Amino acid sequence: ILNVEQSPQSLHVQEGDSTNFTCSFPSSNFYALHWYRWETAKSPEALFVMTLNGDEKKKGRISATLNTKEGYSYLYIKGSQPEDSATYLCVLKAAGNKLTFGGGTRVLVKP
């Protein structure tokens, strides 16, 4: 069983502040790491797909880094806005095409 851990489980951010949170995963048999954004009452939407150690991806004010050797990925939100409020999921794809979801980090941006 692959263990994908996200921390913190939830966080509150003041509008305008920047924040970041972590996805940890076993580094063996790594194939890819996906980040999804999941707003309440909607379905998850892909943010990033990362496959190489040292990958950095950016989409607007959101960016992510990947360290496959130590088994972690960070997601950063710069200048948080209320519309960034969502649950952010990381998903590990390991050898054998197994997809394992983390528990998510719920972000609430307060105006």
Place this chain on the structure above:
Amino acid sequence: DAGVIQSPRHEVTEMGQEVTLRCKPISGHDYLFWYRQTMMRGLELLIYFNNNVPIDDSGMPEDRFSAKMPNASFSTLKIQPSEPRDSAVYFCASTRGVHRLGGEKLFFGSGTQLSVL
């Protein structure tokens, strides 16, 4: 493309009844996944198909659950008989790329909210 389409959006049924959830993947996608979201276990993979063939059903909770994909544009998840603990949101997702599965993002449907009374 309309995206991944799931039906029904909401299903309320009584314990013991058969429930069938439906999914239409995005045209051209050759992978289809069924997920279940619960408060206790988060989002968990139930089963996935590649080219209409079930590849990994290790996440299917028990024999009451079955899934089929008779063609590339349709899949069903059936629960018979249903139990209150099956109450959850069931998501279908699809993607493409046999050799690039690691690099292809999932597209999720809107989910089916199932309540078993």
